[in-house]
Amino acid sequence: MEEISILLLFDVLVGLTLVWLAWQTLSSLDLFRAIVLFIAFGLLMALAWVRLNAPDVALAEATIGAGLTGALFLSALAQLSASTKRKDEENKIENS
Amino acid sequence: MRKIKLKILEKKPSLFTRLTLGILMFLLAASLAYAVWSLPTQALGLSAEVAKNVEMSGVSNPVTAVLLNYRSYDTLLELGVLLLALFGVWSLGGVSANKSSFVNPILDFLSRFLVPVFILFSGYLLWVGGFAPGGAFQAGAVLAAAGVLLFLNDWQLERKYSGFSLRFVLVLGLVLFVAIGFGFVFLDRVFLEYPPQLAGGLILLIEAAATLSIGISLAALFLGRDPSVKSDSKIDTGVHK
Amino acid sequence: MTPAFLYALVGIVLFSIGLYGLILYKHLLRKILAINILGSGVFLVMVALAARTGDAVPDAVPHAMVITGIVVAVSATALALALMLRVDAETGQAVLPEDREE
């Protein structure tokens, strides 16, 4: 019985943290912070799949979440901030 | 190091908008929760059918059996979707990533060490997929991670491989899947149905090809541009700066 | 309160949060993040409903669909990010045309 209550507590904690992370990810104005929170969200999703007895899905989420999503978003952010920065400088020159 | 502020300038939506949308979303969530609550707490779904036919499918992992045998249409079309996404990215031209001439010795060593391990692990996941969690998608994703690691290290595909060879590997999974699917149509079977005694080997063959295609496609998606197009030729965006 | 129902509930909340973010926020990167969270919510509901088999093995069909869905989601994300970079290169702002601030 003890084990079941520990597992239930585990589930509740994972669920609440998932919701909290999702909210923080979306409401974050700092894009880099949002991406790092999203990477953490993916990690926690893998734990949720494990608890739902879906190890295949957990494995897919782990490989994609750890290996691809983070790299894709970080790479896109780097290219994005480079071009917006250029735009800011252009504005500065025009305004001066 | 200088503290980096990457804040975006976005006006906060008005309180009225946020409140209205929040209430709407709450109502949506509440009605969905009610719908889930009213479902029976015990439902076997299709698990009995899956378990009954798993001996005939050629593999003992039920998820692989569903993916590559019972519902192989899904997997086939999914390979097509992956290719379409890649064509979409390529057609956008892509921004050529800045290449730094500086080679970091630590990263260089790390990638030399890790990439073979990734490839080995990808093969392991492919093999283990027949009887335990694993399979083509997971193996392909690990292979793609190896590719991402190489691209992050400013590795470039040699030009002689970036044309036909690359495209051949990209479509290999899809073509082999369709070919095997159609192959047995002439032997009085429906499309994508395999004879039970051959199913195990055929699934492994298809999965191996699919792993290669998925891995290379995902890595190419990360690269974001067609490697056979010269990286210095910038595509005209049509906007005069 | 079974774990399956708990996770289904979490999935529904994630879906709602994702939809809220997708509608409200203008920056395209935040919209893409919102779509990903929304999708994760849907996957969570599907797998949670597949786990209602009691002590038996969970239903493998939704699992297979979710695995396919995860791979499709990541390729769609890559395409969306490429589109966002193109919009950014054309206009200097990573927002949809109707949200553009002059």
Added chain:
Amino acid sequence: MNTLYLAVALFLLLTLIAGMWRILHGPTPADRMLAAQLFGTTAVACLLLLSQALEQPALRDIALVFALLAAVTAIAFVKRAWLKKSDES
């Protein structure tokens, strides 16, 4: 013994949630990224404990994936989000 494993897994989950403070408050991007990497490491330990307690050996493969692929995100951060900024400054 299983109860102990599960209790330790729960404790690790709590430390993981505590680690979120660093992601939320930074202050530098490197702090946030390292906290996310710490998430991964804790998840590996958590998965190994769960695999022992729930008798699901497949979870070890997932832990292995996390341990192996964590490097990719870290390198993506170093190459794409960090070096560039320090070059410019």
